[in-house]
Amino acid sequence: MIDYRGRMDPVDLDEKIKLAKSQGAVPFLVSCTCGTTVRGAFDPLDLIADVCEKHKLWMHVDAAWGGSVLFSKQHAHLMKGVNRANSVAWNPHKMLATGLQCSALLLQDTMNLLRNCHSANATYLFQQDKFYDVKFDVGDKSVQCSRKVDCLKFWLMWKAVGSNGFADRVDKAFSHAGKAYSCYATSIPTSNVTLRGTQSAEDHHCVAPVIKERMMKQGTMMVGYQPLGNKGNFFRLVVFSPVLSQKDMDFVIDEIERL
Incomplete structure (x- = not known):
């Protein structure tokens, strides 16, 4: 259930989880949204995190659109509680206008999840007998393997405009939208x-x-x-x-x- 602003209702979420368990289901993940597609709504992350911790569920945040507000001192509060998430998806190519495409998946993880999910252990690609610690090789953790390095576009743009430049972009977008609103x-x-x-x-x-x-x-x-x-x-x-x-x-x- 969502409220009048299009945000997830944590109380209803808790009730739905209890109902699912009572019916023999095994809930394992809650997916929140920061910046919904139509209304741009931000779910109340802190309250949802409380529910996830109570039921021991993985908390994922789809911040593809809204994650960039973290650069803005004025609007970063919309993402309050994101630090409690297990995983966060973010697309700098949206609100920050980084060149297409540029996507990030951030994990608060100690289980080496990406390698466990995506590693092919292909010896013809990723040799294990290198002179350095191979755990720092990101290639075998990636969905895209040898495709273009998305983060380079973001890094170059960050070097060019700086954190203040990103903040200005976010603040300007909200200002224009607010006047139309x-x-x-x-x-x-x-x-x-x-x-x-x-x-x-x-x-x-x-x-x-x-x-x-x-x-x-x-x-x-x-x-x-x-x-x-x-x-x-x-x-x-x-x-x-x-x-x-x-x-x-x-x-x-x-x-x-x-x-």
């Missing part, structure tokens, strides 16, 4: 903004596709839409580009109204 939005003020008109939910399913068709045929914008529960189609603005200006945000709103 204060005027028109229906979701909470994160860097995701969902917009809809005053029509009924039934009409929303028809209106958004028509407006989308008009904006594409006129070549002015490409803004996605999707349904949200039983409320019909919403336009979804995912604000993260560091080159966006308030003028751009105003244009989006004005153009949707014009079309």
Whole structure:
């Protein structure tokens, strides 16, 4: 169950786990989200961690979108409790606009999990009789093996703009989204903004596709839409580009109204 902001309800989670156990099931993992796809919601990690520790469950955090808020002093509180997770997924290519693709899986792990899961022990690739400790070889722990090194893109970008530069990108995205939210939005003020008109939910399913068709045929914008529960189609603005200006945000709103 989620609350009105789209966040997981820890009390309901605890009850569902108890119910599953009473029915003979064996729960083993809880997957939280920081920055949900449509609404940009952040689950209450600290409270969920309490439930996971109580039931001895693995706690995973899907922070593909929202993990980057940790660079911002203003918005890092949204990730409070992430340090208690067993694993965290994060995509710098999203909110930080690192070159595609750039993904990370972070583990609080003492069991060498990645090697145990992914190691092929292929002697023609990873020799074990090296002059240094082979546990530092990451190749045999990787899903991608010899594919491109995603982290190099992130490292180069970090060297170029610095932690303060990343913080500025996050803060700017939230600022632009917040201004749009204060005027028109229906979701909470994160860097995701969902917009809809005053029509009924039934009409929303028809209106958004028509407006989308008009904006594409006129070549002015490409803004996605999707349904949200039983409320019909919403336009979804995912604000993260560091080159966006308030003028751009105003244009989006004005153009949707014009079309």
